[in-house]
Amino acid sequence: MLNANVLEFIESFEVARLATVDVENRPNVVPICFVCGEKGVIYSAIDSKPKKVTGRNLQRVNNISVNPSVSVVFDKYSEDWDQLGYVVVHGLAQLLLSGDERQYAENLLRAKYPQYETYLKKGAPIIRVIADRHVSWGNILTHQSENKSIDK
Amino acid sequence: MLNANVLEFIESFEVARLATVDVENRPNVVPICFVCGEKGVIYSAIDSKPKKVTGRNLQRVNNISVNPSVSVVFDKYSEDWDQLGYVVVHGLAQLLLSGDERQYAENLLRAKYPQYETYLKKGAPIIRVIADRHVSWGNILTHQSENKSIDK
Numbered sequence: 001m002l003n004a005n006v007l008e009f010i011e012s013f014e015v016a017r018l019a020t021v022d023v024e025n026r027p028n029v030v031p032i033c034f035v036c037g038e039k040g041v042i043y044s045a046i047d048s049k050p051k052k053v054t055g056r057n058l059q060r061v062n063n064i065s066v067n068p069s070v071s072v073v074f075d076k077y078s079e080d081w082d083q084l085g086y087v088v089v090h091g092l093a094q095l096l097l098s099g100d101e102r103q104y105a106e107n108l109l110r111a112k113y114p115q116y117e118t119y120l121k122k123g124a125p126i127i128r129v130i131a132d133r134h135v136s137w138g139n140i141l142t143h144q145s146e147n148k149s150i151d152k
Numbered sequence: 153m154l155n156a157n158v159l160e161f162i163e164s165f166e167v168a169r170l171a172t173v174d175v176e177n178r179p180n181v182v183p184i185c186f187v188c189g190e191k192g193v194i195y196s197a198i199d200s201k202p203k204k205v206t207g208r209n210l211q212r213v214n215n216i217s218v219n220p221s222v223s224v225v226f227d228k229y230s231e232d233w234d235q236l237g238y239v240v241v242h243g244l245a246q247l248l249l250s251g252d253e254r255q256y257a258e259n260l261l262r263a264k265y266p267q268y269e270t271y272l273k274k275g276a277p278i279i280r281v282i283a284d285r286h287v288s289w290g291n292i293l294t295h296q297s298e299n300k301s302i303d304k
Contacts, residue, residue: 015229019171019181026221027179029171031229031238047235049290068155069178076190077262086183115233121247138201 002040002131003025006087010074011036014113018044018127019071020093021062026036034072035108042089042129043105044152051132060127068092070129085138091131100148102126112119154192154196154283158239162226163188166265170196170279171223172215172245181213185226187260194241194255194281195248196223199272199288212279213247220244222281237290245284 002010008014019029032044046061064070070093075086096102105126110116154162171181181265184196198213206303227238237284248254257278262268 001262007228014228017169017171017181017225017227019169019179019223021173024174024221025177026242027173027181027221027223028242029179029181029223031225031227036171067177069176071170071171071181073181075167075169075183079292081271084183084201088181090178090180092208095165102246109215114223115231119233149259151204 002036002089002134005141006041006134006136007088009085009136010040010042010089012046013074015065015074016042016072016074017058018129019073020056020060020114021067021069022059023066028063029070032072033113035105035112037105037108042131043089043109043131044127044129045106045109045116046095046125046127048124049110049119051109064093064095068094072129073105085140086090086136087140088135088137089129089131090133091129093129095126096126096128098123101128132150154188154241154286157300158286158288159192160242161237161239161254161288162192162194165226165228168194168224168226169212170212170281171214173221174211174215175218182212182213184224185261185265187257187264189257192242194283195261196279197258197261197268197272198247198279199268201223201271202275213277216245216247216279217251220246224281235286235291237292238288239292240287240289241281241283242285242287244283245279245281248278248280248302250275253280293295 018032034044170184186196
């Protein structure tokens with residue numbers, strides 16, 4: 001679903017923001033750490049970051065259980081507003097509690113974030129987001145262009 | 153509704169992320185520029201940033217017109233995860249099309265973002281978010297601490 005330019009943009013970020021909807025149709029939005037797997041599937045762990053962990057995780061997990069529709073935004077800010085850009089991925093989320101795919105995602109997350117050695121329990125639940133559409137806006141091609149040749 | 157520590161944290165950011173819900177109860181989330189007004193009311197303009205402007209703005213405006221519940225997240229990322237922190241403001245949004253409050257908000261936005269000289273039409277619609285509750289997580293006290301005395 002996600003083309004190469006969109007995936008490259010998304011994967012350049014350490015943090016994205018995940019929006020879910022609660023049972024009363026009110027949105028919730030939180031920052032998330034994430035990885036992209038094969039075919040652009042997005043994974044985010046229910047991790048063990050300090051303080052109020054249970055509460056903040058329960059909200060998004062509860063929301064997904066009653067309404068799996070989610071959106072994830074990946075955006076860059078710049079003082080030069082000609083350089084602004086973002087991608088919003090819309091899709092369906094599911095909590096992975098076990099299985100090969102959960103382990104695959106955990107491995108990817110640990111490879112991306114060395115902090116997970118401290119903050120991620122082995123076997124932790126992982127949210128999977130399968131994109132069904134996306135919106136891109138502004139300049140999403142130059143996010144990491146400084147270190148790349150222009151014709152890569 | 154928002155205490156001084158929360159307001160100071162929020163106001164330290166150039167960009168936040170606004171989540172709305174569409175008529176089919178699917179979330180949308182986009183990066184926004186914003187200001188805080190009196191009593192912690194949050195304002196964000198329907199501005200004129202380049203490319204696909206109409207579309208991206210219509211989504212959030214349409215959503216608010218059918219469901220005024222919104223969430224806005226303000227978060228800082230750090231490689232040191234003990235320094236992570238965020239505030240999520242939950243509230244009700246309304247589009248201001250005219251009047252003194254709209255002008256007040258436009259003035260605040262122009263004062264915060266010099267880019268609006270180019271990217272904001274005079275009299276542009278402005279989204280007002282009135283917070284009814286918020287969630288804070290992690291370390292929201294040290295965001296700008298480098299330039300402040302510890303006992304301020």
